[in-house]
Amino acid sequence: MANEKLVTSIEDKLWAAADKLRGSIDASKYKNIVLGIVFLKYISDRFEQRYNELIAEGDGFEDDRDEYERFNVFYVPTEARWKSIIEHATKPNIGQIIDEAFIAIEKENKNLAGILPKIYSGADIDQRRIGEVIMVFENSNTLLIEEDALGRVYEYFLGKFAFILGAGGGEYYTPSSVVKLLVDMIEPFEGTIYDPCCGSGGMFVQAQKFVKAHGGSTFKLSVYGQELNAETRRLATMNLAIRGIESNLGKTHEDTFHSDQFRDEKFDYVLANPPFNISDWGQDSLLDDPRWKWGIPAKNNANYAWLSHMLNKLKPSKGVAGIVLANGSLSSQTAGEGTIRIKFIDEDVVDCIVAMPDKLFYTTGIPVCLWFLRRGKKRKGEVLFIDARDMGVMVSRKLRELTDEDISLISETYHKWLKNDGYEDEVGFCKSASLEEIQKHEYMLTPGRYVGVKEIVDDEPFEEKMEKLVSELSDLMSESSVLDEKIKKSLGAIGYEF
Structure with missing residues (x-):
């Protein structure tokens, strides 16, 4: 409880300090400034902790890089350690000190090369404000914060910045309640997990939380991701490092369709929130791609390209995918999309469809849906439809969140259905439909067609x-x-x- 209160205090103070930067620089830039300092503080604290352990052991290994790497700790050179940063916090060249610190850290840790933001000495950056952000940590005694607590600070800032940037820059962030629902439904206990458009890495963070909450070992879950945007990929690398999550995000930022970083890999789990309805994804140069075994996706909409790519990435006998998509994917007949959907259904790889409420995302107010695709289905010849459009609570005028109760109800309904243990259809909420029923509905997958309308009881x-x-x-x-x-x-x- 004490840690929770301390985290909240630091969140508030950091946000207040960061907010002072808004008048002079763009929000997308001060996002990187603040998150970079959070990252620097965290890796320095972890280094100091390990350094002191090695000193106490008295074997003289405190400068041995291997003694840090094997504990998943980044080696931080003297000039980049937090003590040195604090000494310069109130000086007019603090930005230059931080830039040089990040350069030194990248030299010592090759997997961070080109990742850390070296933007602090820019002419448009208020050096006094940077010092104020740094001193928030120093004055809050943050050495008492446990690993996951500082990770929560980082996640909090990702969400806050996504809200401010809105449709112009929130693409890297999937709201935590949506991610939690996806993870609770596919249950990634162990194996390989993949996100072809991983944003800031939120899917992987929630998967780790799920494993820990259920007493599993996070070392049994291997993380693979790809991201097109270079800045967003840097956010993901830092976010995962703060959580202590080892990951393979490919060699560089690349387009998943045109430069698949894991071309020959198959995965146990796929979790993704791909960009909705991309109109120019380069179909012309991929007409003969082997991923389109169910049909060539529409030229002007990438939704079925994403679905086909992710289905192709699943292990053939047991893979499961949870995917966020626009509602149009459930019923579209445009440019062959209906034909691809028919093949998915007839091949019996569609496991569950969930209709979600509107206003869940920072970037769009439209309602979305969740697709669950599964190889080696347990309920063969059936698809579970869940209508959750009336769920969630408004947390602001434009934003809705699913409650923990909502998430539990949806995921428990799905798992009862999977295990055939206590599941029952509920009018207006859930329906297990046979492939024959879906065929009668012309292969449309809109849950409202199947669950019906809940009767209003009026006594x-x-x-x-x-x-x-x-x-x-x-x-x-x-x-x-x-x-x-x-x-x-x-x-x-x-x-x-x-």
Whole structure:
């Protein structure tokens, strides 16, 4: 509990300090400034902890890089350690000190080469504000923060920045409630997990949380991801490092369709929130690609290219994928998309479809859906449909979140159905449909077509209801009459007569 309160305090103070930067530089830039300092503080703390352990052991290995690497700790050279940063925090060249610190860290840790932001000495950066952000950590005694707590600070900032950047820059972040639902449903206990458009790595972070929460070993889960945007890939690398998650994000930032970094790999799990409805994804140069075994995806929409790519990436006998997509993917007949969907269904790889509520994302207010594809299905010849459109609570005027209760209800319903243990169809919420039923609906996968409409129970006697309605109508008519008189008087005062 003490750690939770401390984290909240640091979040508030850091955000207040970071907010002061907004007047002079673009939000996307001060995002990198703040998150870079969070990362620097974390790896320095972990290094100091391991360094002190080695000193206490007295074997003289405190400068041996291997003694840090085998504990998944980055080696931080003297000039880049937090003590050195603090000494320069109030000096006018603090930005240059941090840039040089990141350069030194990259030289010592090849897997961070080209990843860390060297932007602190820019002419448009207020050096005094940078010092204020640094001092928030120093004044909050953050050495007491456990590993996961500082990771939560980082995640908090990713979400806050995504909210501010909105449709212009929140693509790297999938809301945590959506990620939690995906992970709870596919249950990635061990094996390989892949995200072909991994953003800031949120899917991997939540998968690790899931494994820990269920008493598993995170060392049994191997992480693979690819990201097109270079800046976003850097965010993912730092985010995963803070969590102590070893990952393979490919050799560099690349387009998954045109330069698949894991061309010959198959995975146990796929988790992804690909960009919705991409219109120019380069179909022309990929017409003969072997991934399109179910049909060539539409030229002007990449939704089925993503679905086909991810289905192709699953291990043939047991792989499972959880994918966020626009609702149009459930019923589109455009440019062969309906034909591809028919093949998915007839091949019996569609396991579950969940219709989600609107306003879940920072980047768009449209409702989305979750596709669950599974190789080696347990419920052969059936698809589970869940209608969750009425779930979630509004946390702001434009943003909704799923509650923990919502997530539990949806995931538990799915797992009861998978195990055939206590599952029952519920009108308006869930329905297990046979392939024959889906064929009758012309292979449309919109959950509302299958679950039906929940009956509204109304036990109030007709006579009482009519009496109440008549009374309400009478009151409204009286109010209307009073308003009419006020309007006539007001208009009469300026020369209008009735």
